[in-house]
Amino acid sequence: MVRAKALDQNPRTDMYLELTGFTSGILLVGFLWVHAFFVVTVIFGASTFNTLSRFLEQYYLTQVGIALVFLIAVAHIGSVARRIPTGFREHRSVWRVAGMMRHTDTYGWALQVVTGLAILVLAAIHIWVVLIDWPIEAVKSARRVQADYLLFYIILLLVAEYHSGVGIYRQFVKWAKIRRRSLGLAVGAAIAFILAVNVGALWALFRLGCIR
Amino acid sequence: MGRKLTLDIFRYNPSAGWTKPGMQTFELEETPGMNVFIALTRIREEHDPSLLFDFVCRTALCGSCGMLINGKPRLGCKTFTRDLPARTTLFPLPLFKLIGDLSVDTGTWFRLLALRTGAWLHTSRAFAHSILEERMDNETALKIFEADRCIECGCCIAACAKVHVQDEFIGAAGINRLARFLLDPRDERSEAQHYEVLGSEDGIFGCMGLMGCMDNCPKDLPLRDQLAYVRRRMTAAGLAWGGKEDGSRNRKTK
Numbered sequence: 001m002v003r004a005k006a007l008d009q010n011p012r013t014d015m016y017l018e019l020t021g022f023t024s025g026i027l028l029v030g031f032l033w034v035h036a037f038f039v040v041t042v043i044f045g046a047s048t049f050n051t052l053s054r055f056l057e058q059y060y061l062t063q064v065g066i067a068l069v070f071l072i073a074v075a076h077i078g079s080v081a082r083r084i085p086t087g088f089r090e091h092r093s094v095w096r097v098a099g100m101m102r103h104t105d106t107y108g109w110a111l112q113v114v115t116g117l118a119i120l121v122l123a124a125i126h127i128w129v130v131l132i133d134w135p136i137e138a139v140k141s142a143r144r145v146q147a148d149y150l151l152f153y154i155i156l157l158l159v160a161e162y163h164s165g166v167g168i169y170r171q172f173v174k175w176a177k178i179r180r181r182s183l184g185l186a187v188g189a190a191i192a193f194i195l196a197v198n199v200g201a202l203w204a205l206f207r208l209g210c211i212r
Numbered sequence: 213m214g215r216k217l218t219l220d221i222f223r224y225n226p227s228a229g230w231t232k233p234g235m236q237t238f239e240l241e242e243t244p245g246m247n248v249f250i251a252l253t254r255i256r257e258e259h260d261p262s263l264l265f266d267f268v269c270r271t272a273l274c275g276s277c278g279m280l281i282n283g284k285p286r287l288g289c290k291t292f293t294r295d296l297p298a299r300t301t302l303f304p305l306p307l308f309k310l311i312g313d314l315s316v317d318t319g320t321w322f323r324l325l326a327l328r329t330g331a332w333l334h335t336s337r338a339f340a341h342s343i344l345e346e347r348m349d350n351e352t353a354l355k356i357f358e359a360d361r362c363i364e365c366g367c368c369i370a371a372c373a374k375v376h377v378q379d380e381f382i383g384a385a386g387i388n389r390l391a392r393f394l395l396d397p398r399d400e401r402s403e404a405q406h407y408e409v410l411g412s413e414d415g416i417f418g419c420m421g422l423m424g425c426m427d428n429c430p431k432d433l434p435l436r437d438q439l440a441y442v443r444r445r446m447t448a449a450g451l452a453w454g455g456k457e458d459g460s461r462n463r464k465t466k
């Protein structure tokens with residue numbers, strides 16, 4: 001258990017990493033919410049959606065946004081990656097501990113690793129297909145959702161919301177003084193709400209895709 | 213007549229020359245008020261005198277009977293068989309050095325923890341038995357006592373996935389132990405000195421908030437509050453830290 005640490009390591013590194021993981025996580029969840037509210041405008045019709053997307057693009061808000069989110073995501077991955085169990089043996093011991101105690105919170109975290117990696121891959125694909133089909137327009141998105149990507153988006157939505165829900169819950173457990181039960185309920189309700197918004201948006205896009 | 217209990221117990225005694233670990237099944241009749249301590253004692257008396265397990269106080273104060281009861285870290289003396297199913301599995305606590313069967317050495321782990329974190333009161337005042345003890349206000353004393361209730365049973369360590377993958381992590385018991393000195397006005401260490409011990413991935417910033425510790429602490433210590441308190445306080449200390457004068461790793465014990 002005792003091992004000499006490098007003497008020249010900046011003693012504040014681990015604290016900064018902790019704060020970066022926390023801040024970037026919160027910002028990314030914030031982005032997911034904003035994103036959901038933007039996309040859901042399609043419920044009010046393709047033109048509402050297009051007006052919004054054109055407005056955002058005109059002032060380079062989309063481009064800047066994508067770049068910012070990319071940077072925040074890099075910071076997030078960089079600061080949380082140290083927590084990912086390295087190698088098969090470590091993964092196995094995490095799942096074993098969770099399994100032997102049948103402990104929900106530990107399971108929740110073990111799944112964070114899986115969902116985090118899934119998001120990494122799926123979100124990259126999502127951004128890629130959006131970028132090659134620039135600019136963002138309701139009909140294009142609708143066609144995409146209707147044609148091949150419905151299942152893809154459902155999976156991305158579920159893993160992203162799961163990851164952000166468990167992440168937020170754990171940050172509050174770590175820093176704040178709210179009872180875990182109430183906290184779990186509050187986070188669950190918020191996630192259910194944002195899921196509903198996203199599902200509504202997907203449904204509207206799918207229908208739009210059917211009509212065109 | 214009581215229930216018939218079946219206990220599947222992990223057996224391995226390396227010092228007796230055993231080469232292979234395995235499970236052994238024992239059956240016994242449940243008696244009123246039976247706990248795992250009584251059950252194991254009966255097994256040792258009636259079935260197999262070679263069964264190894266630790267008990268000292270039988271009242272959840274010594275912390276020696278931590279073991280995995282149906283996979284969960286529990287104290288044998290505090291776990292009543294009436295709360296268990298008819299078939300129960302007993303394993304020694306993981307992570308600690310196995311002495312044999314259900315007996316593990318938690319002492320070495322906790323001693324190393326104390327040594328490497330300086331987990332004792334650091335004061336320049338010499339002890340004089342002729343003068344009265346310093347007074348402390350009741351609220352502070354109670355807060356310190358809340359952390360001091362830890363019996364070092366090791367359940368929170370065995371329950372922490374983080375310690376399983378990073379054995380230098382001092383775990384909830386370690387952080388809780390140091391929180392006690394953060395609270396103690398008699399301790400003369402500066403925030404920076406506390407930070408040196410706690411402000412790293414092996415200290416508070418290694419904790420991932422999984423709460424395996426709190427959910428399995430047999431003494432119901434408010435571990436989450438302790439962890440959050442230390443985390444907030446050490447973050448503040450780290451942010452305020454000039455970094456130079458205390459940058460050396462030599463802890464001043466004064």
Ligand code: SF4
Binds near residue numbers: 361362365366367429
């Ligand atoms: S904090 Fe609780 S579980 Fe951990 S060693 Fe102390 S008494 Fe045992």
Ligand code: SF4
Binds near residue numbers: 421426
């Ligand atoms: S909260 Fe989790 S990571 Fe932190 S000490 Fe407890 S079990 Fe370990």
